[in-house]
Amino acid sequence: MVDVILGLQWGDEGKGKIVDYFAPQYDVIARFQGGPNAGHTLYVGDRKVVLHQIPSGVFHEKTVNLIGSGVVLDPVTLRKECQTVADFGVDVRKNLFISERTHLILPTHRALDKASELSKGNDKIGSTLKGIGPAYMDKTGRNGLRVGDLLDKSFTTQYIKLRLKHQKMLDSLHFNEDISEWEEEFFDAVEFLKQLNIVNGEYFINERVRAGQRILAEGAQGSMLDVDFGTFPFVTSSNTISAGVCTGLGVAPQTIREVIGVTKAYCTRVGSGPFPTELMDQTGERLRAVGNEFGATTGRPRRCGWIDLVALRFACMVNGVTQLVMTKTDVLDPFADIYACEKYEVDGKEVDRIPFQMTRLSISPVYKQINGWNSSIENCKDFTSLPGALRSYIQYIDNAVGAKVKYISNGPGRDQIISVP
Structure with a gap:
């Protein structure tokens, strides 16, 4: 199971x-x-x-x-x-x-990621520059090296062959950064990795x-x-x-x-890309400050906005979500009013579906105003101790997305999770 x-x-x-x-x-x-x-x-x-x-x-x-x-x-x-x-x-x-089938990220994957992002100028995707995209490209291109390859005596030869291919790509992107230290660190880490439990x-x-x-x-x-x-x-x-x-x-x-399925009680996004409910005002700044919305990997400030129910319904549908967990609910504690995007307005028409290509459209969120609870929930231990306005918000989310909220997080602590009957 x-x-x-x-x-x-x-x-x-x-x-x-x-x-x-x-x-x-x-x-x-x-x-x-x-x-x-x-x-x-x-x-x-x-x-x-x-x-x-x-x-x-x-x-x-x-x-x-x-x-x-x-x-x-x-x-x-x-x-x-x-x-x-x-x-x-x-x-x-x-x-x-x-x-053993897990694909490896090589130093040249990181270099390719950086070179590619730099070449895009204002059209950057917002990559974390960790080499993930190039590693997956080698996987689908059937060039990648895998964890199991580390145990083969020909690994170094395989590595050099792939590195030479990557170098040609880097040359075409005019990337001249010295990555020798990255490689030294990589091969030291490879020796450590070989000592771990590699399995089928x-x-x-x-x-x-x-x-x-x-x-x-x-x-x-x-x-x-x-x-x-x-x-x-x-x-x-x-x-x-x-x-x-x-x-x-x-x-x-x-x-x-x-x-x-895990959803915040509001929305955030890191990097570029469509974000219909993004708040470019003091409310967005307030959400970021109260929620400490900075990337765990990059430290970048996250873009913040109200919950997007159009996107949430879509995500529940394609995943077959059977239960929801709503996190960072306590971040909304100080707000007298909160909002939820129920539909998008596209070309003067209201739609309740995710469009094919959001980047080509001007999308405006259609909001429903909801009463906030305007009180702290961090010390609440069970569902009955939650403010009535929050319990109503949870019921509203249930009905809006067709999946039931079974748990809410009311703080960062391991024990700050409340079961919803």
């Missing part, structure tokens, strides 16, 4: 905390796509930890963690992250496993499915960044929706049970 947790917006929904909350109920936590551009924030005691590659169940002693085949892996980032986790007394050699991920996960173990598939980024169904071309390079679980882990569709 496989349950899925994934984001329903443009990433940064607080999935790390939610996975960490659910992790004790599962035997295996598995990342199924994405790379080190994802930053899942956890709190271990009073210490903040941001995980970029390791699944969020790593701090639970009895939980096995798998980096699946759909992920692209940066050995340098992984080694640093393992060292951070080790500072908490966690031995990753015991509970972290890596699929498909058999590894399916054996546990047949044994009746509970598996939680952890998504990265958000549904509106899906390479096929997101706000193309301002998207990530992988399938962030629930279908990506099957291709990223090698499990059959019928093994998936619950699809738990």
